Amino acid sequence: MTPVLAHHAAIEAIALFIPALAIIGVIAGAVILDRRRAADDEEEGAEPETGQAADRQQG
């Protein structure tokens, strides 16, 4: 069989880059979900959920 050059960066990309991408994907999903909920809240005329608690804590 003809020897081939194995590309180890692919293995390392699977082990490390894919998890990083997945985690960023989850955060991006949370951001999108939050934006949609904010838009829904505004459409329904409900008091939008804001970062007031955080604001109060921050002073």
Add this chain to the structure above:
Amino acid sequence: MVGLIAEEVTKPAGGAALDQVFIASGAALVLTLVLLVLGWGQRSGRLPLLGRAAETARRIGGDSLPGWAALPSATALVSLVTALLGMYWDISLHITHGRDEGPLANIAHYPILIGLFGIFAAGMIGLVLPVKEKPGPAPIKITRTWYAPAGAILVTGAGFYALLGFPLDDVWHRIFGQDVTLWGPTHLMLIGGAGLSLVGLMVLEREGRAAAGGAEASRVVAFVRRGAVCGGLLIGLSVFQAEFDFGVPQFRLVNQPFMIALAAGCALVAARLWVGRGGAVFAALFYFLIRGGVSIAVGPVIGELTPSVPMYLAEALCVEVVALLLIHRPLVFGLASGATIGTAGFAAEYAWTQVAFPLPWDQDIIIEGVAMALAGGLTGGVLGAMLALGIEGRMPKPTVARPLFAASLLVIAGAVANGLVFSVPKDMSATFAVSPDGNATIELSRPVSSAAWVDVTGWQGGGLHIDRLEKTGPATYRTTEPMPLTGDWKTLLRVHDGRTLTAVPIYLPKDAAIGAEELAATPSFTRPFQGEKQILQRELKEDVPGWVWAAASLIVLACTLILILALAWGVGRTSRAVAERPEAVRSRV
């Protein structure tokens, strides 16, 4: 990273690769789940393990930083040192032994992988830690109830940029073949992301300090913490020099003074402004301790090659002296420091290379070397000054800062481009008379004026052989020790004179994986000079159109510019926020 470059030979595309895919997939699954569970537990309050660890880190740091700054900073610094050790160990292994047996077969890869992922994880930890608060003066809104410190996002971005180097590296190798050099574009992503994460850590430290409301534990703690971060930045900016540290640079020697001056200008000027009096010297000592420690660990302790270490102490003293006169005019201080680094610093490093480096600087490079060092020192000084000013909320007006930043990047790009330009003589050859013991006399077809180096280099045969040849006549040389001419060694004559960078292969082994035949060293032979790349990077494919390489390089360049601009944006945002917050703590300069 030469090691992360290397590919494996002779393993057929079959079961072994699948095994590795399974192992890698398992590791990926575990990493993803652990980080997601820790993040979810912290955000929801149901499993606040990260919060508890952050509290511990805050207490250990003397309550001077909130946990969301203390824990990520500690995690990132440990990760950076781990990656640094792995990087130099890995490079050493590949210089001496060539390619790996398999993707997971090189033990030095593990600290690199752990370290690089640790940097990304440190940023993520800082991102998820703050709950029900807006962290620091410049928080970034993630959702309506979730704000993250800008520094944590910058560290995450730098870590992600480094990890992005893995898939791009793989694609690069598949298109162009293996590029056995540290300065492959995707290899620079791996190390550059780690090095530049220090800027994010500086921002995070400043945000944390502002949030602590002036609760400095002590001036000593603040001095040591900031000095260590600046020393870390010096290390991060110096990793690009590794080929020169080992004595196997594949680029012109004038690149080395440029990179040393750029790193010194940026990190040491920032240190003096940000840390205070003695900050530059402390950063240089911290650099020497960590970077020197890594050299000792890789060399005498592990038993591989010992990479040399630039000194930087003279440059630090230059910065401290200039500060006595100009510290109250930071940009002028940065420029003046850069000028002294490019001249007096160059002279000190010139002397240091004579005793500490395998390829010492030669008079051949003095004029261009000083010019390059001045370019590096001046731009580094300006960038370092703006970095420190930005962190402290004193960034110059945009009409000043933006043109300065753009001009600095342009000068750096110009200097790098100049450093990469070299020529290969088409009418030059070398005649070898090899004795049975491996020594040789060598006659060049024409003399070289005052070469930066004329040496025989052998690598990848179980060690590293660098023999600076003894000149015996206008164009004749002889070896001072026997050349390695058997087994897996790759041995060549290298000549670097001005822009000329060229080599003659003396002995090359058969390499079935790339279909290369053995080139034997017969008792006498004459061979033409050729580009070093053809010898040192035998694995490169030669039939790839130039525009493909240009397009691929542009993609990497775009990723790099995005990271650099993101860091600049983060520093600018923090600077504006700190300036607007009267309760923000200002450190003394």
